[in-house]
Amino acid sequence: MQLLIAGLVELIGIFWAISYTTQIKLSIKRILFYILLSMGPAIVLLQFVGQWQGIIYLIISSFTYFYWLSKSFLTLIHICFVLIFGVITDNLSQYVMTALPNILPGNLEHLCIFTLLFVVSIIIYQHSTRKIYNLIGEIKVAYMLILFIALVTMGTFYINLYLTDYLSKQNLLKFNIITQITYFAIMLFVLYFTIVTIKKENHYRKVEFETAQYTEYMHSLELINNDMQKFRHDHANILVTMQGYIEIEDFDGLKTYFKKHIFSAEEDTIKRNMRLANLANLKITGIKGLILTKTLQAEKEGISVHIEIPDEIEELSMNVIDISRILGIFLDNAIEANIENNENKEIDIAIFHSMSGSTLIIIENTISDNSIMINQIFDEGYSTKGKNRGTGLSTVKSILKNYPNVMLNTDVNNGVFTQIIEVTKSEGIR
Amino acid sequence: MKVVICEDNPQQQKMLYNRLRNYAMINHPSVEFVLVASHSAEVLSYLEDHKADCYFLDINLGDGRNGLELASEIRKHDPIASIIFVTDYSEALKLTFKYKVAALDFIIKRTEESFTDELIEAFVSSITRYEQLGQNKVTNFFQIKMGELIKNIPYENIYYFETSEDFHKIRLSEKNGVFEFYGKLKEIEEMHSSFFRCHKSMVINLQNVVEINKKEKYVELANGVRCPISIRALRNIQHKVNEHLVND
Missing domain, CATH: 3.30.565.10 (Histidine kinase-like ATPase, C-terminal domain)
Incomplete structure (x- = not known):
């Protein structure tokens, strides 16, 4: 009986936490559905088949149900974290109990401390991570990674918690070593994957930027080229005009014309060429x-x-x-x-x-x-x-x-x- | 002061030499013209076992080695000699000369009179510089190196030194600019009596303090910047400022 109450409290706590973190609105219909499809069978399994079968059923059905309700990837992440916090606070409350004097009968006290710790940690989680999720925004890879890490961590926690009951002391040691190494290896892989992704992203950004700069550069060159062409066109005109001055032997006119038009035009061209020549070293x-x-x-x-x-x-x-x-x-x-x-x-x-x-x-x-x-x-x-x-x-x-x-x-x-x-x-x- | 002239055009070389010598003979008889060269190779071979204090170099030396390279060679041998470029090249590498080989000046060969004036002006500043170096006047300055150019900042112009969070970079803020260099605040603190460590990452110059606000714990400097001050420094600062005023 006591176990049943404890289980019920934990289930209600988890249900509240999930709806609180995922911000899904809950109607009575939805709650009833959840109890019927997920909690009920889970409790039956817990009582009559075995603890971990019940837990697995509960986790999988919750995932499916809430995902179906929200259609959001983030929901899965939240559920993972809620379950992780569940395990951590459960352990923590057992530890706290040993430190506190006994006021209430054992199980009840455990339940109270657990509920308190769990609620506080979920509220902290909700407030501290909202900003992070806003920051990530639309980057799908990041969500995948977070979900992956959360799933693996959660899996490791639960395996550690429930499967170890079935093992002998000798096997337990072996089992622990295997889970720890596997967990470590997976995390290393995630780290590697993250670095590779960041690198790729950076490279892509750089190439994109360089292309834009290059296009602009080409455009500038085009402008300069146009200028040059215009000058070449002017050149022909200048020669014709000069010929005109020579033919009527107006040398004073030629002199001023030369100084005024040709000299300045040439100077501009030289300047322009100079600039391109100077940039060539870059x-x-x-x-x-x-x-x-x-x-x-x-x-x-x-x-x-x-x-x-x-x-x-x-x-x-x-x-x-x-x-x-x-x-x-x-x-x-x-x-x-x-x-x-x-x-x-x-x-x-x-x-x-x-x-x-x-x-x-x-x-x-x-x-x-x-x-x-x-x-x-x-x-x-x-x-x-x-x-x-x-x-x-x-x-x-x-x-x-x-x-x-x-x-x-x-x-x-x-x-x-x-x-x-x-x-x-x-x-x-x- | 020993002077070297390097110019490949014989007429201009002669003119350069005459103008400088005439001026030196009247005003600074101690100036000695140790080499008048027309090829950079002559200057290089001279450098192997001699030193000079002032160099006049033509930029477009005809033998393919341009003045900039020659100046770099000179700088390798002698970081403090004055180098003055003479050029007829209007697109001169002004900034490069200044920062790469710390050229004292460069003169563009334009009209006769302005050229002579500029030449003598540059010559005079190199002589003044030579004399200052001799009297060791540079100790009154904080020195910053940018490329090869050494900037002398008078201590009284300095507002504060500050470290950045993660590196050994120090940022110096003074009247005419902001400069960065590698160093340690501890060494700077001991460099001058008016430097005061007001905070873990900051040394201020007491000469430029305008206000000490004990209530809000800051010091306001002459440029309007408010520097935070630690509680421990707050206890010492008034005393230090007074001491400083008495000394001045």
Whole structure:
């Protein structure tokens, strides 16, 4: 009789916990169905056939029933955790009982402590994991993994709890060793699988990013090519015009025409070729595309951009996405600072290897007002609760937190603002 | 001060040498022109067993080895000598010169007068630098190395040093910028009498403290940044600040 009551209390507890964690609304009809299909047969099995047969029936029928009700994968995970907590709190309450003085008769006290612990742990579980599940969102692989881990853990717990009763002491030891090793091996496999998945995901993200950058780069090249073609067309016109001046022997006119049109046109072409030639040394396509795109954007604003890449740059000990984001922010800031400027619009970009083998990336631009820029930077110093002024610098800082091999120096001097990134070689960070 | 000139164009070489020598003879007679070369190889062989304090280099040396490479070689032998580039190349590698070989200056050969002025100006700054190095004035600065360029930051400009959570990176915040380097706060704390460890991960410069708020436990610096202060440091800071004011 006492066993029956205990079993009933545990079943009700579990039923409540499942409905509470899965947030399934329960009508009387549903409860009756559950008792009829799952609890009733389980109790019969527990009483007349054996403990573990009953438990297995209960688990499988609960899984099916609640899954059918909610049609949600998460339900299965919740049930697993509820059952795991059931085992843990059951053991815990037995331990607590030995520590407390006997007030109530043995079984009743156990039941009370168990109920209390179980309810508290389920409420804690529900509140602490809600955020985690929100974070995971739609990633199916993650749910599969969590369910797998929960199932294996739950299985191991129950096997340990109920099957061991049937074994002799000698066999028990063997059995324990086997379950422990199996459990450990499965967990290692899960870990391996997780790492592989993350790696794949990262690789995919990188390739996607590089493709986007490459497309943009091609687009920039096209623009430059169009410019060149236009120039070639102009070239023919220029020759014809010059011929006109020569024929009527207007040499003064020719002189001014030459200075005004040809010289400046040639200068533009030389500049453009120069820029492409300078970028040729940069072998990292992602960054190359970004710099070219931003250069064209800056020139549209009337800013003269000057690129120095004297050394071949093939590799950086940084993730391409991270360095591109940082350079993007810095170049945007440089362009923005120059737009406010009236004269002397200039951006200098340099990438080269230092003598100690590190790589330096420098972005320098003129600014109109020393003090404004300084405040913007210092206002969001890393320790203070300063506000983010939208310069993106906090993003840069949070990216660089992952790179012990990268130093960022910011210098403001005589109306010149300089960002210097020094990347030293490092193993292990990609 | 020993000066080396390397320029492949004979006329320009002569002009360069004459201008510099004329200026030095009147103003700084101790300046000595130890080598006037037209090939980088001459400079390299000179470097094998001699040293100079100031180099004037043409960027596009005709023998294929450009000025940048030559400057790198010089830097390998001598990290502090002044290097001044002379170039007729308008797309000069300004930043590269500055940070890669710590060039003191570079002068573009434009019109006659402005060229001479710039040349003499650069020459004077190299002489001043040479004298400062001799008097060891650099001890009043905190030095940061960026590439090969050494930046001297006057102590009074420094606001604070701070460590990042997980690495040995230290971030220095000063009047004109923010810089990062590898180091230990403990060593920095002992570097100057006005440096004060206000917190496990922070050393502030007492010269730039504007306010100490004991109630909310922070120190406000001249740039408006509020640094948290530990209870133990709070007990010492007032005393330290007073002591510092007396000393000044």
